Amino acid sequence: MARRIMSLPRLWSSRVFSVELDGRSAPLYFAIQEKHRGEEVPRVFRNLQTHERCYSLFVCSSDRIQRAKFYGELRDKLLKGLPPECDFKPMFSFLPNVKDSLIKGYFVKDTSECSIPTERVFSDLMQSDPVLVCSYSRGEDGRLWTQQLWSCAESQRMEMSEEYYVVPIEAPGYHPSTLNIINSDVFYSFEEAYEVLQKCGDIIPESKAVLELVSQRPEARHKPDFPVIVIEGLDATGKTTLTESLRETLGAALLRSPPQCLSPWRARFDQEPPLIRRAFYALGNYITAEQIGQEAMQTTVIVDRYWHSTAAYAIATAVSGPVCNLPSEGSEVYCWPGDLLQPSLVVLLTLDPEERRRRLRGRGQGTTEEEQELDHNQLFRLKVEGAYRRISGPACVTVDASPSADQVLQQVLLLIRGKCHL
Structure with a gap:
């Protein structure tokens, strides 16, 4: 031998x-x-x-x-x-x-x-x-x-x-x-994420199907014609209710990230190690960005989650230990990717942990492994929220989601009118 x-x-x-x-x-x-x-x-x-x-x-x-x-x-x-x-x-x-x-x-x-x-x-x-x-x-x-x-x-x-x-x-x-978060746990360019899935073609056949959806490098539209408002937050904070209400009130287009076209392969890539799983979801953001760019030529766009979610969960998972172990505010890991369309406003819905758990129990539906971790691990939840708040370009505007759905809607509409001039 x-x-x-x-x-x-x-x-x-x-x-x-x-x-x-x-x-x-x-x-x-x-x-x-x-x-x-x-x-x-x-x-x-x-x-x-x-x-x-x-x-x-x-x-x-x-x-x-x-x-x-x-x-x-x-x-x-x-x-x-x-x-x-x-x-x-x-x-x-x-x-x-x-x-x-x-x-x-x-x-x-x-x-x-x-x-x-x-x-x-x-x-x-x-x-x-x-x-x-x-x-x-x-x-x-x-x-x-x-x-x-x-x-x-x-x-x-x-x-x-x-x-x-x-x-x-x-x-x-x-x-x-x-030291290894950039383009391993969080991706900051289309090419980096694309390359990972490209190299997985022989061992993960589904990679080829995903890459067919993004065979062309999406054009980065940094200034869409109409406002783009992203709603972020943990599960059961009221994102779905709010985004539907905003769509009706503003006559806007509503998109969700990851995009629906990736649904057939999500379960497959959720089983993969972080490098591959995060590259898959990073490409989902670029697909969403292309959809946003098309819709925003005609109307206001509401997006249920976007890059903030991808980055916040990845950083919180990669960094073990207490919240103080997160990269400090201003670190490059919180900077928006240079080739990804930026939203006009990002709203982060927050909710008391006990109330969020009560709402989750009321749903009676399955959650992702990371959401299950949030449910029983207060430390992980705090790290996700900490990462959310440190992301820049644009930063999140925090809104308390504990009042009634209509009160939350009115508060967010005030933000939109003030920041997006609608």
Whole structure:
């Protein structure tokens, strides 16, 4: 068998590593270096029993589609293959302040008495999948930990290659996932989103059908002839009622995003990893933009959700932990795509969480996985709302949706008349 070589990510010894223990608190960070200078043991390695072992696995393919697909599958492979005594958490490796340097993986803690079953799983993965494995060893005094990189020999026997000392490091002023948000979790150009689905043609046949709908790059109409008003908000905040009322009151055209033409493939792409799923919905925004441009030549256009929703949900999902982990206000991740038609006004409907849940129960209808997450995870809801409020170009105008439907309509009509001169 030819030797399978896993290329080491660039500047490995300069990388920072983070472990997500629970998805709600701040990650634990550590770094590696060739010489030890008396540093303390990083928090993630403290309080481990003598027999407990730690490993990390990183998906390191140079092909971003393969990397996204395999990372999505790796969790299931670990759940199925690892002994029950193993626990694993999401992990990142990145170069500080370097965009697109983030690689994803898992931090594994093994509490079993024997390491052979666990390491056999890792060995098998390295033979066929784009995964880099590291093990961590405790020094005799318990105060030094080292990281060893695994290499795959011709005999398929795992060997240790490079070794580094593990040292604590201060948390950066940003969540590491923010380094890779642009054109991975949120797309800022038609070409970037199109390219992702184009590369998926062989593994996701439905991609070709979607691309046929956008075979031509849509023309960006930045100043439509008539006003374009977008209504945003979480499910059950009254968007449908309001948009229908605005359509009737203003004699406007009503559009929804994602567009109806994508409905046959939504369930398929909702199963895909974020890179592919977000590219699909990004293209939906460009289809909606083309429809807006056509309708706005003749009349006012009301749009039920648009790019704000796509970006807010993606950012809130990508960034784990508390709301303060979101990119700060003014970050480029909140900037409107330069080639996407901009609305004249964006209204964000807000509602007390208990009232929103009451309305959802009254509907008795299914919701998306992300909406279900909103329903039981207050932290995720706060991050979505925080991202909504930070998007610029244009920014959202917040409207309380708790009064009666007619009162909300009248308030929004006042906004429209003031900002759009209708």
